[in-house]
Amino acid sequence: MGITDLAGGLFRGVERGIDGVTGLVDSVTGDQVVRLGVTGLSRAGKTVFITSLVANLIERGRMPALSAVASGAVQGAWLQPQPDDTVPRFEFERHLGALTGTEPHWPDGTRAVSQLRVSLRVQHGGMLGALRGPQVVHLDIVDYPGEWLLDLALMDRSYADWSADVLSRITPRPLGAAFLETVQDIDPGQPLREHAAQELAAAYTAHLNAARAAGWSDCTPGRFLLPGEMAGSPALTFAPLLPPDRPPPRGSLWREMERRYDAYKARVVTPFFRDHFARIDRQVVLVDVLGAIHAGPPALEDLRRSMAAILTAFRPGRSSWLANLLGLRRVERILFAATKADHLHHAQHARLSAITEALLAEARDRANFAGARAQAMAIAALRATTEEDITHQGETLEAVRGRLLDGRQAAFYAGELPENPAEILAPAREGAPRWLDADYEVMSFAPAPITLRPGEGPPHIRLDRAAEFLFGDRL
Known part of the structure; x- marks a missing residue:
């Protein structure tokens, strides 16, 4: 037995020994497994998020903020059969075809649980990395409807x-x-x-x-x-x-x-x-914050309440029925992602992120209290617009342009989000029926026709940063 084989066997033995501390280990190969749960409320973009994430892991040209990609540690990625034989496979190829075909359109939304396994070959630098050789990390993505997640609040x-x-x-x-x-x-x-x-x-x-x-x-x-x-x-x-x-x-x-x-x-x-939460150790919750703002203060407050209620089960202690059900395993990292950031000019993305942080503060604090790291950010898993300045009544507005669902092109200005999140959250908490001094609009854009060059996945906004937070440490 060579020193490389010996070192590899040693590292695999250590990985098995600390299963449950640093993550799951495949029972057959000994490879590390990261279980990523993806959920969100209706029309938040779960299917698009998973499709674009997988495509951009396979073709990594648009993932510079994923540190293992930037360092060259990730040498390859490919799809494999999912480990759970009774769970339907996420239809990645069909969904990618819908988003990138000659007549791109949004794929059908999530209506049941599905799963997909992406395997990444990782070669770490340094002496230990050379001794260990390339390692395989399996990313098991579990997709489930956010409507079912809301039932957490019923259990108590x-x-x-x-x-x-x-x-x-x-x-x-x-x-x-x-x-x-x-x-x-x-x-x-x-x-x-x-x-x-x-x-x-x-x-x-x-x-x-x-x-x-x-x-x-x-x-x-x-x-x-x-x-x-x-x-x-x-x-x-x-x-x-x-x-x-x-x-x-x-x-x-x-x-x-x-x-x-x-x-x-x-x-x-x-x-x-x-059956589906027992092995999840990373979670992303996709939230259509812009849609809730457009619907008005009551809908925005309803969203805040929903997110806080969802994470009630992640509190430590005997009061958490889910903790008792799942044993000692906990979700280690939770990302609250405000989707459809491409509906705003990039100058407003920081404000959308700040509103999301404030909107989900109670839910985030509960997750942190349970030992999980939580973060909020504004993303677009598939960028469907370009930015341009338009003139309206003598004023220059920072707008976005995209293809509408009926095929027409349109420039759109959603309105200016407040710099202070309290200006929008306070009326919601106080029960205001409508916004008094602002009108926040939303537009339904279709996917833009794109030509993907070799090595490039679909264009996005901060999908690589989301991946870095969710599982970058495991790579």
């Missing part, structure tokens, strides 16, 4: 608590007032009639879909929005009710709604997090 809530919270905040949301009026006419102690329960659940689901379309974030239960094969099942046939005046009898509407709510938590939510 009873049906009565959840109902009271939902109904106290439902009025300003689309179809919310109508649903509340319906509930006020219902006696929760009446005998269960299945047809009536189905109609009530359908009305609540219609409200959730309308609220999500209007830019609201806290829309639980999340599986109501993406039911999949569970559509129509009793576990997805319940809705919030006003509390009864006296303890409801067995067989009543309240008791059955309560039972189904508990079944949803036990049979839908808990297995999802047990």
Whole structure:
């Protein structure tokens, strides 16, 4: 046995010995594994993020801020079959074709869990690196809907608590007032009639879909929005009710709604997090901050509440059901990424990042308290615009230009974000119905036609910095 083989065997033995401290190790090869969870709320750009990240890891010409790439340590990257045979593969090739084809378009969004493994060959410098030889690091990307992540907030809530919270905040949301009026006419102690329960659940689901379309974030239960094969099942046939005046009898509407709510938590939510969270050690949460700002102060405050609620489960101590479920493993790094930075001129990117930092301060502080490193930044996984100055009423505006969904070209100025995040977060916290002195617009751009040269992945904004924070240390 040569010294190189001996050194390699020694290093692999050490890696196995410290599994759970520095990361997972492949049980067959002994290679290091990084499990990256990718989630976000609807239209935050999860599919585009994963597709562009993988393409830019394979062709690394646009990744200078990823230190292992800048130093030349990463010698190659390739796709491999994902390790979990029961999880669908993320359709990377199809999504990349949608973004970079002759008629580029946005790919379909995430509707279920999927996975992809990217393997990177890394050669470290120095004597130890030479002795060890090239190493392989597997990046296992787990994609799951952010709507399901919101169900974290349900786990520590009873049906009565959840109902009271939902109904106290439902009025300003689309179809919310109508649903509340319906509930006020219902006696929760009446005998269960299945047809009536189905109609009530359908009305609540219609409200959730309308609220999500209007830019609201806290829309639980999340599986109501993406039911999949569970559509129509009793576990997805319940809705919030006003509390009864006296303890409801067995067989009543309240008791059955309560039972189904508990079944949803036990049979839908808990297995999802047990099966897919158990090995995640890095997490990115994609957030459409610009969309929430455009929707108005209530939607922005709703987003802040949602992100804080999501991370409640990462608090240390016995109160965290997720920590108890997963054992000792914790998510080590969490990135809150405000997407669609390409909708703003680069002069405003720092302001978008600052608003995201302030918006998610409570959630970030909870993650830090649990021992995780958390960071917020503004990114665009695929840059769809170019920058240009336009003149409007004698004033020069720093705008962006891109291709609209109908194929037309347009220059767009979203409005100037405030330099002080409090100017936009304070009205949201105080319950202002609309912005008083500003109007923040959003534009739906289509992917721009691009020609990728050899060695280049799709153009982006700060995707390399996001990668450096999330897993650069493992390379």
